[in-house]
Amino acid sequence: ARASVSLKAFRTVQFAGLTDVSIAEDIPVEGEITVPVGPHSPEDDYSTLDEPVKDTIMRDLKAVGKKFVHVMYPKKSSTLLRDWDLWGPLVLCVSLALMLQGGSADSKDDGGPQFAEVFVIIWFGAVVITLNSKLLGGTISFFQSLCVLGYCVLPLTVAMLVCRLVLLAGSGTVSFIIRLLVVLAMFAWSTLASTAFLADSQPPNRKALVVYPIFLFYFVISWMILTFTPQ
């Protein structure tokens, strides 16, 4: 965004050292003149405005899908960190909250507090963990950390799905043991996946301090999943 000033009694040579600012002659200067971060931003805007909506949606869906794959097979890659987005966490959070909802004994007001509870726990917990890791000297940014923690809820969502299916079959001893094992496994997977992404950004001797709140966070979610009983 470069504007040009052309004033009659004004010598641009005076300001040549400052910056090359100019506006059209009959339009007064107003608004914000921002220095572009790089030369590619105006071109990017044009290109994403002109493409069909399907392309935009598919690109975002593919990015989310790629991140899901990264969570299920956690390798030390920086995709999750570099291009963070919060679509995946939102989808996971909403689906987990919806699935946890049917456990109300009283059908009068169905799961209102439960949905809000799960939502608040996940986001509030993620914010607290992020603040904690930043205060301990982490190099990761706020939204990157939220992104990683949200995406690593995926194994627990899968566990919830499995639990619901198992509960459809019956709610006896066997089903409890199956559910316990599944939830334990997924809880371990979640914690390990998020640790793989987050612990690298910490000083090496403080990894335990960052991992413990993550452990607690996924423990609370796993506990909610395990003790869920539909009525």
Added chain:
Amino acid sequence: MAAPGAAAGGGRSGTATGAAADWGGFEDNMQGGGSAVIDMENMDDTSGSSFEDMGEMHQRMKEEEEEEEEAEGEAGAAEEEDGEFLGMKGLQGQLGRQVADQMWQVGKRQASRAFSLYANIDILRPYFDVEPVQVRARLLESMIPVKMINFPQKIAGELYGPLMLVFTLVAILLHGMKTSDTIIREGTLMGTAIGTCFGYWLGVSSFIYFLAYLCNAQITMVQMLSLLGYGLFGHCITLFVTYNIHFHSLFYIFWLGVGGLSTLRMVAVLVSRTVGHTQRLILCGTLAALHMLFLLYLHFAYHKVVEGILDTLEGPNMPPFQRVARDIPVVSNAVLNTTAKAVALTL
């Protein structure tokens, strides 16, 4: 950006017969200086940004043009004022926009300054500067009462350990609610758990800090928060064990033993930092009472509170307080109780 131009133009046009004279004077400053630095004396209301200056100059030029066009055969001062008037009317929408823009800039500056001052988490950074070994050492120390009470004991002003302990207590309370009771209104129960634990930690710390101020004890707020937070370690252990193994006598043993140890440690540290018998008595009596009673409350009355909430929400179809888990299948309960009995037998 050009709004200061309007203000400056209004201010300056009264000082000289023609705007051109001021304009020329301004330019002389620029030319005389030979540098890009703008002489701030000529500016009424700018922040020194070069964009604002250019915008202002552009604005002045436009006003000057309009004045020249519209005020031809009139006297100087009146002409200037009329010109200003006409200028403002003619530029009304634009002037309004510029004023709004200026106000937005000022507001944004103030907000970002306030934000960087108050919401700066770097304020808390020194309190989180710990190593895992230190945290472990402090956790274990919190159960060991100090012997030397004539010499002020050192308290580390650290907030990581206490914060994690409070969250652990919240998790344990949730776990306890689930095993001893049922499904339902977890929204309310969750809020109650967090509110109770954080309320205790922050509220009692503040209260004891206030008492310490009255009793002339040497302790800061952060140290008090840290001390009480680490004192919750005993609570965590007790509740973790007794929520899983439901024996009243076991609870009383843990209450006196573990709770008592952590209370003794806190009391000893406070006593070492206070002079005077009455003051020591007041401070430590209050802290000991609150700490032990909190554990009792968490174990017994918390369930009653939960039952009360459930009763009001669901009506009186809930059976009276029972410690048998109803919804977790029989096996887990049987397993736990047989384990407990085996442990009791070996003890």
